[in-house]
Amino acid sequence: MSKNENTHEELENEEMTVELELDDGSKVTCAVVTxxxxxxxxxxxLLPLNEDGENTxxxxxFYRYSENPKNPNEEPVLGYIEDDEEYEAVAxxxxxxxxxxxxxxxxxxxx
Numbered sequence: 001m002s003k004n005e006n007t008h009e010e011l012e013n014e015e016m017t018v019e020l021e022l023d024d025g026s027k028v029t030c031a032v033v034t035x036x037x038x039x040x041x042x043x044x045x046l047l048p049l050n051e052d053g054e055n056t057x058x059x060x061x062f063y064r065y066s067e068n069p070k071n072p073n074e075e076p077v078l079g080y081i082e083d084d085e086e087y088e089a090v091a092x093x094x095x096x097x098x099x100x101x102x103x104x105x106x107x108x109x110x111x
């Protein structure tokens with residue numbers, strides 16, 4: 001099984017989380033929603049969680065995402081998206097991901 005299939009399967013079968021340190025030094029635990037590829041770059045969609053492990057705000061954070069192909073055990077690197085056009089492309093891809101996920105749920109429910 002390839003690494004991408006593993007990642008996708010893991011995301012479907014268990015909730016993966018990451019802990020981010022914000023600019024003010026505080027830490028936020030985020031659920032990993034998905035990893036998207038847009039114009040040959042990878043991005044990660046994160047759902048910030050409160051102390052109870054819930055997301056009450058409904059916001060999703062997008063970051064550039066990269067792994068070291070020579071060492072898959074190395075921690076992935078997240079980076080800020082500073083370009084508005086790039087951010088919009090990632091947000092559009094995420095909306096499409098959500099539309100497909102909702103469609104898949106509808107199809108699964110009808111089975």
